[in-house]
Amino acid sequence: MWRLRSPRISHLVGRLSQINVVSDVKVQQYRCCQTLVSPPPSSFQQTKCDPPDTVVPRSYIGENVSRKDKTKYLYSTLLELNDSKETVYGALDAWVAWEQNFPIASLKKILNSLEKEQQWHRVVQVIKWMLSKGQGMTMGTYGQLIRALDMDHRVEEAHKFWEMKIGSDLHSVPWQVCHVMISVYYRNNMLEDLVKLFKGLEAFDRKPRDKCIIQKVANAYEMLGLVKEKENILAKYSHLFTEEGPTKPHRRNSFESKKDMHLTSDKPRQRQSRNTSSEEK
Incomplete structure (x- = not known):
């Protein structure tokens, strides 16, 4: 009977036999390797679904790093x-x-x-x-994302994120995050959005504490041809330009001012570098 089978069937039977032999060898090698690298004994119980010697305690992985x-x-x-x-x-x-x-x-x-x-x-x-x-x-993470989107030349995405996540709750947004968005609008010449944001903050009786914000709003009014509004805003917040700051400014305020210089334009950045070099000399 076996002599009458075709050569194709004989070849297939031979291949299946080889596969079974190779599979048995691989299983034995796998079990041997698993035994060599098995972790120390743990309180975890072996289940029927787990391969032999493969249960690794959760605390054992990466605990030495x-x-x-x-x-x-x-x-x-x-x-x-x-x-x-x-x-x-x-x-x-x-x-x-x-x-x-x-x-x-x-x-x-x-x-x-x-x-x-x-x-x-x-x-x-x-x-x-x-x-x-x-x-x-958090608002800090949101501000960091908006700043990164702006620096990655994705200002439209930053604007949409502001409108979707932050812009509808202006009465509680920290001024630091608002300043980041105002700087993004100012940097990308989105002056109408800048003015709209500032008016929305004023509607909630939010009073800015940084004269840099007022200066950007005033410049935006001027570039939009609204000279009257520029004069009004400068007169309303003139005390921010006349008040003398503390003798030793806080580190946080100095950091925010440096961040603002980084976001506005290249010209203030060059002026800051020249001042820094003169101080070092």
């Missing part, structure tokens, strides 16, 4: 990845997979480091990933 090294590893990884959203999101998902609590503090440090390197597109991706996880939903 410090938080600083984990943060440094993610930062270097983000710098090397391409701009694909799926790739970046996948790396972030893998990084937090074994964390008991969401590492918001470490991500804030990474975002600050990315800002120093002017990796604005990556800052946008990381913040959007955080927001998709329901984390970092």
